[in-house]
Amino acid sequence: MNNTRNLKVAIVASILQLTGFQSFSQLQSPSWPINVLPIVEKPVFKADTFNIVKYGAINDGLTLNTKSINAAIEACSANGGGVVLVPAGLWSTGPVELKSNVNLHLKSDAVLSFSRDKSQYKLIEANWEGLAAVRNQPPISGTGLENVAITGKGIVDGNGDSWRMVKREKLTANQWEKLISSGGALDQSGKIWYPSASSLKGSQTNNAGAIAPGKTAKDYEDIKDFLRPNLLVLTKTKNILLEGVTFQNSPAWNVHPIMCENIIINNIVVRNPWYGQNGDGLDLESCKNVVVENSVFDVGDDAICIKSGRDEEGRKRGIPTENVLVKNCTVYHGHGGFVVGSEMSGGAKNLFITDCTFIGTDIGLRFKTTRGRGGVVEKVYIKNITMKDIPGEAVLFDMYYGAKSPVFINDGGAKMPKEAIVPVNEGTPQFKDIHVNNLVCDGAARGIFVRGLPEMNIQNIHLENITIQANNGIQIQDAKRIHFRNVNLIVKNTQPVVDIMNSSGLTFDGLKYNEGAELIFDVKGERSTNITLRNAELKSAKSIADFKYGATKKALKTQ
Structure with missing residues (x-):
């Protein structure tokens, strides 16, 4: 009995810490129902440490350390788990495959730099924007795992500039000239740069990468460069910790857990160039029980x-x-x-x-x-x-x-x-x-x-x-039972402050707006009905409402 009580106390304490509420009674507010707030515990790893240097990794920014890093991960997992240590330095590598019970730990000033050589990434059956597709292997990936982490204060860099197309409108003239002089290919309009002819061909292929019956990965080789991978992909994995690390410069999406459970993401930085195509930060896809906190995002999508x-x-x-x-x-x-x-x-x-x-x-x-x-x-x-x-x-x-x-x-x-x-x-x-x-x-x-x-x-x-x-201000179309309470709009265009089309059951309680506003409501459409305005100062507006396109004065009630 005492153990059950202690567990309940621990759960409530965890929720209070995560939400910032001060008491259990606040948690019972309908705005934050206690019974569905996620409770996620950090995975625990053995203290055994596997330094990638002992497996042949060389810190010179030139040597490809793919085999060394993956060998350290394999050995760690086979030993029952522990820490795979990436020391300070610039470590060039190809794809890294995580294993269960492994904490990949990047020390301060450690940079895991993924190769620009696309031949290092094999074509695989994966997922692209919610659909099954052939893509290049992600720089970091894992499938069907339990208890995995990437921690520390280092940097994971996907060298996404070697994969991404760039639109001319997103660069200065000097940046654009420098980019096209580096090689690659331009589309027919001359307004989009691609890193290679293969990448350009993929952009001109209908449903590029879509998995088709009877096709194998080899059938996609001619557009391989176009099939950009996401930087970190964890699939059907439980108990994940991402903490302290910077993930940046991804070929496509940056951090992508898919069909995963029990995820803690704490104090990470996610960066991509603002012009990066499909440069999402964190994409939680079909995941359950996730806490994301104390993190910074500055990305291209x-x-x-x-x-x-x-x-x-x-x-x-x-x-x-x-x-x-x-x-x-x-x-x-x-x-x-x-x-x-x-x-x-x-x-x-x-x-x-x-x-x-x-x-x-x-x-x-x-x-x-x-x-x-x-x-x-x-x-x-x-x-x-x-x-x-x-x-x-x-x-x-x-x-x-x-x-x-x-x-x-x-x-x-x-x-x-x-x-x-x-x-x-x-x-x-x-x-x-x-x-x-x-x-x-x-x-x-x-x-x-x-x-x-x-x-x-x-x-x-x-x-x-x-x-x-x-x-x-506010624009509403084809909506019902939308409730605004204590909304203050300081807007330049007050003709109208609120534009409504074919919407019903709208409530505005305590609406505030600029003194001298030209028009509060512009109501349109015969389906616009049952709109209520209460506790608002109406004298300062030049006009309360206009009605058109089938909307009538009966649509608005003031209280």
Whole structure:
């Protein structure tokens, strides 16, 4: 009995430490339900140490140490586990394959530099953006393992510049001239540089890398250079620790656990050039029980990403990403700070994001999907978020990712374009039951953007205690039961502050806006109904609401 009680006390103490709450009663708040917060213990390793130097590794930046490093890992695992030590220095290597019960430890000033020689990476059946595909072997990988770690204060460098294409628009004139003079190949437009003719050919191949019946890896050799690997890929692995290390310069995605359980990511740095194509930071795909904290991201694509497979293949896998806590993380450049999708066909739930800062990310909180994905994203709890200098939206929910909605491209004519309403099926995605509390943003193109599908509205979104300085305020389309409480919008464009199309059940409680605002609400569409505004100062606005394209005054109630 005492052992059971002690275990419960330990679990509650762990949750309090992770969430920053002071008491058990706070944990019972509906915003942070205690029963689904992840509890993950660090894997424990034997003290036995296997120095890669003893297996023939040479620190000169020239010698390829692939065999030496993998031999040390093999010996360590065969011995029951322990620490594989990478001392200070520049260690050139090809692909490294992790084994169970091994902690790959990089000392301070140790750089594990992966070879630019693509022949070192064999073609394998892998995964690319949520689909099965042939890719080059990842620089670091492991499949079906238990108890693995990469720790220390060293650097893992994927030399991704030797793999990635680069768009001319992302470089200065001098940088562009230097790049093309280094070799490689340009596409027909002369605006995209590829590292090799093989890479260029792959870009011109339809569904390059897609696994086809009757084909083997050899059938992809002519486009091998195009099939960029992710830097670190762990598949179907349990009990993972990534701590202290810098992961940088990946060929494609940087850190990618897929179908893994019990993951701790603490105090890591993830870096990629801002122009790096597909240069995601962390992609948690179909993973369960994850804690990500005290880490810094500065990357070329989405930073902290939640995924679970793509389209029918992802739905068939049917493994959501669930029970994830992200705490005390900072994101600089990235297409999104915290992101869900767009490959989320297996679903995502029980996601907790707290005490994070996004500075200069294209979008702050980014939820994206599209028709055909399927999957349900629900039970997401976000609090204490700080943003600054966001070029796009501070908060975005968009179900038209990669496509255009006919409504928001309206040319101002007398009739609003009709939306195509398609039957709901297994490919219809859903966003629902999402809570955002205590968010401050200084600078954005738009504060909040919510765009659902006419056949499947985004629903049950709660946004509370939010202050945003932006060019534009709130834009909502095809949404229902969206609740705003204590939202303060300081925006340059106040005509309108809130733009609503074909949405219902919206509540604005305590909405604040610029004094002298031209128009609070612009309400469009006959499906716009049951909109409530309460506890707002209306006298300072020149006009409260306009109604058009079938919307009527009955749609808005003020209290």
